[in-house]
Amino acid sequence: MKQADKVYDIIGAGIGPFNLGLAALLDQTPELEALFFDENPEFQWHTGMLIDGTTLQVPFLADLTTMADPKSPFTFLQYLQEQGRLYAFYFYEKFHIPRQEYNHYCRWAASKLPSCLFGRRVTHVTFASEKGVYVIEVENAFQQTTEYYYSRHIAAGIGTRPELPPAAASLDSSGCCHSAEFLFEKQEMTEKSSLTVIGSGQSAAEIFLHLLQEKPQHGYRLQWYTRSPGFFPMEYSKLGLEHFSPEYTRYFYHLDPAVKDQLLTQQDLLYKGISMDTIAAIYDELYEQTIGGSPCDVRLQAQTELTEVIQRRDGAYELSLCDVHTGETHTIDTEGLILATGYKPAVPTFLEGIEHGLERDEKGRLLIDEKYRIRQSNRAHHIFVQNGEMHTHGVGAPDLGLGAHRNAVIINELAGRTVYPVRETNVFQQFGWPVSSKERKEELI
Numbered sequence: 001m002k003q004a005d006k007v008y009d010i011i012g013a014g015i016g017p018f019n020l021g022l023a024a025l026l027d028q029t030p031e032l033e034a035l036f037f038d039e040n041p042e043f044q045w046h047t048g049m050l051i052d053g054t055t056l057q058v059p060f061l062a063d064l065t066t067m068a069d070p071k072s073p074f075t076f077l078q079y080l081q082e083q084g085r086l087y088a089f090y091f092y093e094k095f096h097i098p099r100q101e102y103n104h105y106c107r108w109a110a111s112k113l114p115s116c117l118f119g120r121r122v123t124h125v126t127f128a129s130e131k132g133v134y135v136i137e138v139e140n141a142f143q144q145t146t147e148y149y150y151s152r153h154i155a156a157g158i159g160t161r162p163e164l165p166p167a168a169a170s171l172d173s174s175g176c177c178h179s180a181e182f183l184f185e186k187q188e189m190t191e192k193s194s195l196t197v198i199g200s201g202q203s204a205a206e207i208f209l210h211l212l213q214e215k216p217q218h219g220y221r222l223q224w225y226t227r228s229p230g231f232f233p234m235e236y237s238k239l240g241l242e243h244f245s246p247e248y249t250r251y252f253y254h255l256d257p258a259v260k261d262q263l264l265t266q267q268d269l270l271y272k273g274i275s276m277d278t279i280a281a282i283y284d285e286l287y288e289q290t291i292g293g294s295p296c297d298v299r300l301q302a303q304t305e306l307t308e309v310i311q312r313r314d315g316a317y318e319l320s321l322c323d324v325h326t327g328e329t330h331t332i333d334t335e336g337l338i339l340a341t342g343y344k345p346a347v348p349t350f351l352e353g354i355e356h357g358l359e360r361d362e363k364g365r366l367l368i369d370e371k372y373r374i375r376q377s378n379r380a381h382h383i384f385v386q387n388g389e390m391h392t393h394g395v396g397a398p399d400l401g402l403g404a405h406r407n408a409v410i411i412n413e414l415a416g417r418t419v420y421p422v423r424e425t426n427v428f429q430q431f432g433w434p435v436s437s438k439e440r441k442e443e444l445i
């Protein structure tokens with residue numbers, strides 16, 4: 001079904017927190033018209049990991065709009081005001097809010113934004129050169145129709161998808177799940193006699209702690225293995241946090257690509273470690289469960305890599321685990337397997353229709369310029385990327401605290417003026433030497 005010939009300034013594919021934040025900021029920019037589509041029937045954020053007691057790892061100020069526009073009607077504080085929870089939050093006295101409340105906040109914002117349409121999947125994008133617009137094909141799940149929309153620009157909410165280790169990539173069983181599906185599989189998992197968690201980051205730690213707390217009730221044997229050197233805390237010093245700033249993003253962007261790749265391998269603890277609170281809670285729970293010499297039947301082991309998974313006929317698994325230093329291999333049995341092994345960038349198949357014009361690096365990754373636009377032969381009509389630019393912009397790409405900054409850059413580019421100020425100086429330390437005005441001008445051409 002053809003829509004009217006209306007041309008939007010930007011259409012977003014996918015509505016996660018970043019495109020939702022873009023929609024919220026654009027709602028206050030009347031000269032720009034936008035639509036956002038998501039295939040899910042409603043907004044939901046990492047529902048498989050909304051474990052009771054878990055919090056965001058960034059302060060509540062990293063909401064959809066505050067860091068670009070504190071006066072926005074879509075800030076977290078405005079949400080609290082409408083929910084009648086301002087005093088409750090005032091006495092709560094915490095910067096890191098419950099994940100469940102962050103999800104509820106985003107759902108509240110999405111419900112107020114007429115530009116956000118759910119139950120609609122972007123399936124194909126082409127460029128109509130005679131009209132100078134992108135043609136976006138959308139499947140409407142509610143009406144069972146195919147619709148077409150026109151837009152000068154696109155915001156690709158590429159996001160990420162669960163990544164499984166090679167040893168477990170082909171598993172398809174109710175006894176094995178990625179951490180993203182944990183809560184959906186939890187009831188069945190906790191009925192098993194043994195559970196094993198694989199992974200080293202915050203998700204692995206939260207799942208292990210949750211299972212540890214419920215272990216006395218269910219009585220399963222619990223194990224946690226990671227190939228990382230240890231169960232180490234995330235870097236959370238104040239100067240360390242300044243790596244999640246516009247200044248560091250700008251510094252990282254101008255590095256040589258080979259240096260960027262090397263740096264990212266050295267910065268795991270900036271975004272992959274475990275919070276100190278979670279580590280402390282795990283230790284305290286282990287301590288309390290072993291009072292009086294009570295057997296715990298728990299094993300935690302780092303420097304151990306999962307190399308092979310064999311599913312037996314009874315549904316249980318045999319795991320081959322290798323010591324990364326000695327090469328020694330051992331086999332263990334487990335009935336349940338939770339793979340908290342992270343995420344990788346999702347490849348947007350809807351861009352296949354214009355793939356020939358998109359520029360990629362020698363590793364096949366999209367080349368993204370400093371203003372978050374995919375480099376392409378079509379220089380006048382942009383495809384902006386949300387959370388798919390870690391290889392070009394650094395560790396801040398998936399960080400909620402930089403989402404509003406990125407959206408401010410995008411909106412200013414769309415409007416051709418400064419709608420939301422983007423400040424040059426935000427942190428105390430300096431990252432490298434200033435980029436010359438000549439270099440910056442050449443970069444943005």
